[in-house]
């Protein structure tokens with residue numbers, strides 16, 4: 016029976032990253048299509064505490080590997096730890112959410128398993144031994160249907176395309192295993208977290224994004240975000256200029272978001288930006304230029320100065336309460 | 337220091353990409369090609385490192401004879417010499433990383449700099465495969481604390497910090513919710529992110545000089561690598577188009593729509 020192994024991810028604060036549950040949801044879909052069984056893995060210094068949280072999501076088993084050397088995530092130590100588990104389980108499919116960690120780790124793990132890999136998978140098609148993967152290319156201008164022909168198939172998952180697994184689906188067996196520990200040629204030095212009281216960009220129901228049109232003044236963007244309980248996003252131009260932290264970049268080479276509402280202010284709508292937000296349910300564009308390409312994907316557009324529109328919008332929204 | 341930098345030929349990011357009606361690929365007519373932007377950042381970083389620590393930048397590309405254009409571009413920026421692995425036809429990550437592994441074993445660089453992703457296939461894999469094949473440390477998504485408007489950037493200070501003993505490199509990485517710093521023993525694999533640097537333009541003398549810089553030709557057969565791909569692209573299609581919406585006259589009209597029609601506020 017085909018075995019699908021999904022790797023869970025802990026944030027630096029120890030909590031499970033929400034995208035893990037989207038990945039588990041995807042893993043369940045894949046297991047159903049392939050006629051197989053879903054397993055989940057979690058490794059770290061002391062992952063046992065959160066492993067229990069993974070029990071009720073439809074997996075046959077949750078595999079937990081603890082080792083002091085796995086305190087800080089490093090591709091070099093996590094890949095061997097997970098590769099031995101995948102080999103012991105004879106996993107046919109190994110996947111993880113397309114987070115920064117997923118993108119760093121999975122190709123290294125795939126190389127170790129001599130597996131071909133598909134990045135940012137959006138859907139599985141076909142069935143049985145012939146499951147194929149749908150993934151974006153050229154900044155989402157092309158959807159490709161790809162087949163991996165190696166015995167083990169590795170992938171990362173675009174979390175916005177899969178609904179999160181729901182809890183309460185029986186209790187998976189929690190099994191511990193001893194991860195293979197290899198000396199690493201890389202040392203973790205530090206992690207400087209960008210702390211924010213706002214929701215995480217990829218998880219927020221509403222995102223308010225600013226572009227070069229803000230000229231670096233994000234006060235009104237942030238005020239509107241706070242009015243809406245929204246996350247703040249940005250275009251590449253804004254991150255390059257150092258106006259906001261890099262990890263707020265939405266797009267082909269940044270974060271992919273699909274909130275219920277995406278508000279783009281002073282963003283022209285370059286294809287690379289659209290690649291990261293086109294799947295949002297409702298898109299609002301605020302731009303001075305009536306010809307800006309962002310209007311081609313916006314459900315509602317306003318041709319006006321963002322510095323006038325944003326405060327007014329905030330005041331109008333306040334009236335709804 | 338010897339730095340090996342990879343350079344992939346990709347469609348110009350400004351080009352309009354359209355899928356062929358039969359789904360077998362993209363329409364090639366009218367497309368312009370460039371060096372993958374992340375690889376250009378890699379070349380720039382390599383040049384800054386050797387400006388500081390001495391050494392040479394060797395640039396490598398895999399593809400048909402057309403990839404010599406991208407090699408010449410890197411040479412015009414200032415890279416010292418080039419390696420061209422002549423191969424036409426599809427390749428996957430296992431194949432590309434396999435070929436690069438052989439080139440690395442031949443060249444013995446202190447560092448290999450690759451792009452974090454190609455802007456055509458968007459896979460974000462080759463550097464990590466290569467690191468595992470070589471058994472080297474990896475630092476993906478290399479960036480820096482200073483912005484691209486900073487003094488450091490203006491002065492072309494390398495963002496990758498080589499240790500005083502020349503045995504390690506410190507890399508600041510763009511990850512979720514912040515910046516992570518790693519220290520890798522050299523030799524190591526680094527993949528570039530957008531904020532690592534702003535690549536220089538090739539100067540006219542640079543372009544002239546590049547014409548006489550050597551390009552060594554290799555083939556998968558010479559390197560002894562089987563590059564039969566294990567990824568098959570079965571079909572390509574255009575993504576579902578998003579309907580253009582409407583323009584609203586003012587903010588109250590917008591809020592009315594968001595509240596009553598879209599029901600998102």
Ligand SMILES: Cc1cc2nc3c(=O)[nH]c(=O)nc-3n(C[C@@H](O)[C@H](O)[C@H](O)COP(=O)(O)OP(=O)(O)OC[C@H]3O[C@@H](n4cnc5c(N)ncnc54)[C@H](O)[C@@H]3O)c2cc1C
Nearest residue numbers: 342344398426427428451453454457459460461462565567
């Ligand atoms: C029309 C079309 C059909 C294709 N069909 C197939 C197919 O049938 N089978 C198949 O396996 N693949 C196929 N491919 C994809 C294949 O050619 C990819 O380029 C390859 O898999 C590498 O992936 P990537 O470029 O996304 O790597 P990434 O991991 O995104 O690239 C990261 C970095 O690796 C380096 N790099 C990647 N490629 C090269 C290169 N050629 N030379 C130098 N450096 C490089 C660059 O530094 C780049 O920045 C097809 C591609 C196209 C456009």
Ligand SMILES: Cc1cc2nc3c(=O)[nH]c(=O)nc-3n(C[C@H](O)[C@H](O)[C@H](O)COP(=O)(O)OP(=O)(O)OC[C@H]3O[C@@H](n4cnc5c(N)ncnc54)[C@H](O)[C@@H]3O)c2cc1C
Nearest residue numbers: 226227228250251266267268269281282283287288303321
């Ligand atoms: C390899 C590569 C990767 C990339 N990856 C990404 C990515 O992931 N994400 C991304 O966003 N970009 C990415 N880009 C960059 C992308 O091509 C664009 O350059 C970028 O998105 C432009 O940002 P912008 O819309 O903020 O700026 P601009 O294109 O300069 O647009 C500014 C807009 O603001 C409007 N404006 C100005 N003043 C006002 C005002 N007062 N009120 C209202 N409107 C105003 C203008 O009319 C204009 O439309 C990438 C590019 C490359 C080459």
